[in-house]
Amino acid sequence: MILLLSAHSDISTIFVEYWLMHYKSDYIKLYSEDDIQLEYESSSKSLNLKINDYTICHNDISAFWNRRGAFNFGQKLAKTTIEMLNKAIHLYQLRELLGVQAFVHHSLNPKYIIGNFFADNENKLIVCDLAQKHGLIVPEYIITSQKIALIKFYTLFNTIITKNAISSFYYTHDDIAFSNYTTLLNRNDIDLLPDNFFPSFCQVYKEKKYELRIFYLHGEFYSMAIFSQLDEHTKIDYRHYDNPKANHCVPFNLPTKIKHQLNAFMVDYGLNSGSIDMIVTPENEYVFLEVNPVGQFGMVSYPCNYYLEKKIASYLSGQPINE
Numbered sequence: 001m002i003l004l005l006s007a008h009s010d011i012s013t014i015f016v017e018y019w020l021m022h023y024k025s026d027y028i029k030l031y032s033e034d035d036i037q038l039e040y041e042s043s044s045k046s047l048n049l050k051i052n053d054y055t056i057c058h059n060d061i062s063a064f065w066n067r068r069g070a071f072n073f074g075q076k077l078a079k080t081t082i083e084m085l086n087k088a089i090h091l092y093q094l095r096e097l098l099g100v101q102a103f104v105h106h107s108l109n110p111k112y113i114i115g116n117f118f119a120d121n122e123n124k125l126i127v128c129d130l131a132q133k134h135g136l137i138v139p140e141y142i143i144t145s146q147k148i149a150l151i152k153f154y155t156l157f158n159t160i161i162t163k164n165a166i167s168s169f170y171y172t173h174d175d176i177a178f179s180n181y182t183t184l185l186n187r188n189d190i191d192l193l194p195d196n197f198f199p200s201f202c203q204v205y206k207e208k209k210y211e212l213r214i215f216y217l218h219g220e221f222y223s224m225a226i227f228s229q230l231d232e233h234t235k236i237d238y239r240h241y242d243n244p245k246a247n248h249c250v251p252f253n254l255p256t257k258i259k260h261q262l263n264a265f266m267v268d269y270g271l272n273s274g275s276i277d278m279i280v281t282p283e284n285e286y287v288f289l290e291v292n293p294v295g296q297f298g299m300v301s302y303p304c305n306y307y308l309e310k311k312i313a314s315y316l317s318g319q320p321i322n323e
Contacts, residue, residue: 002027002316003061003108005069005115012298012309013067019313027316028056032070038100047107063316064108066115068294071101112316114217115293119270122292124165124201127269134265136258136288141203147195150202157204160185165201206287208279212252215297215308216266217273220321221259222297222306225252225280251304258286266291275300 002020006013008031020027030036030051037050047058049071105117128138142153143165154160163182171178185202207229214223227248254262262276275295279287301308311321 004029015309063112214276223252
């Protein structure tokens with residue numbers, strides 16, 4: 001049986017499900033909202049997950065896709081209980097729950113698996129370090145909480161950006177969405193900062209001829225070139241989509257050397273799938289930016305006719321990816 005761990009809002013999982021149905025594969029999908037009961041006996045090493053009256057034994061799981069979900073072992077504490085708990089106790093509960101989740105992921109060891117709970121959230125600081133270790137070019141960056149250090153960095157490179165260091169922020173309230181984007185920093189922005197501020201990630205801005213979105217799946221690369229620099233809306237961050245004037249996107253074949261470097265990086269980071277962002281400069285230099293372990297891949301699959309949903313379903317079903 002194939003186990004999918006996803007979120008209700010993730011449309012890519014649904015499209016993979018269509019292919020699993022096509023292959024007549026036996027699967028079950030769990031959501032973060034599902035109330036799951038856990039049973040584990042160390043003597044028999046028997047791990048069971050119970051959802052309502054249905055029991056999943058880990059020995060029955062042949063493949064596992066960890067896709068933007070989380071095992072819910074009681075995270076939804078009663079509101080009145082949380083209000084009565086002090087901050088320390090509440091944080092302790094969350095740590096305990098994360099520890100139990102980590103153990104379940106550790107115990108799920110099927111033959112076919114996509115995703116890695118232990119490397120599920122991108123840490124750009126570690127990612128950039130590992131990318132450089134494997135010969136990839138990474139723009140110079142600084143992590144600082146001091147205005148004087150940021151001024152020195154800006155003076156040295158002149159054009160810099162700021163973005164999240166660990167993971168993107170996304171929150172909705174009353175039908176309003178709040179999110180963070182990559183943003184240019186100028187000297188006026190820096191002058192408005194206090195002498196000391198929250199530790200922030202700033203990086204040298206690289207001019208681009210085009211950028212690359214690369215979906216990686218067990219050693220295979222599916223790449224797309226995005227001509228985002230041709231539109232002022234998407235020049236700095238292509239997520240500022242200009243729907244009436246969409247970016248031109250085409251399939252792209254990575255150089256063999258870059259594939260080898262990226263594959264070594266992904267293996268070292270412990271990822272068997274993920275969405276990699278790179279740019280190609282006007283001087284044809286390949287520059288690594290980041291990897292999102294659970295990044296969207298439909299925006300690469302459809303324009304380039306890669307049928308990634310089918311390939312994922314094929315892998316989970318024990319069939320060749322590129323048949």
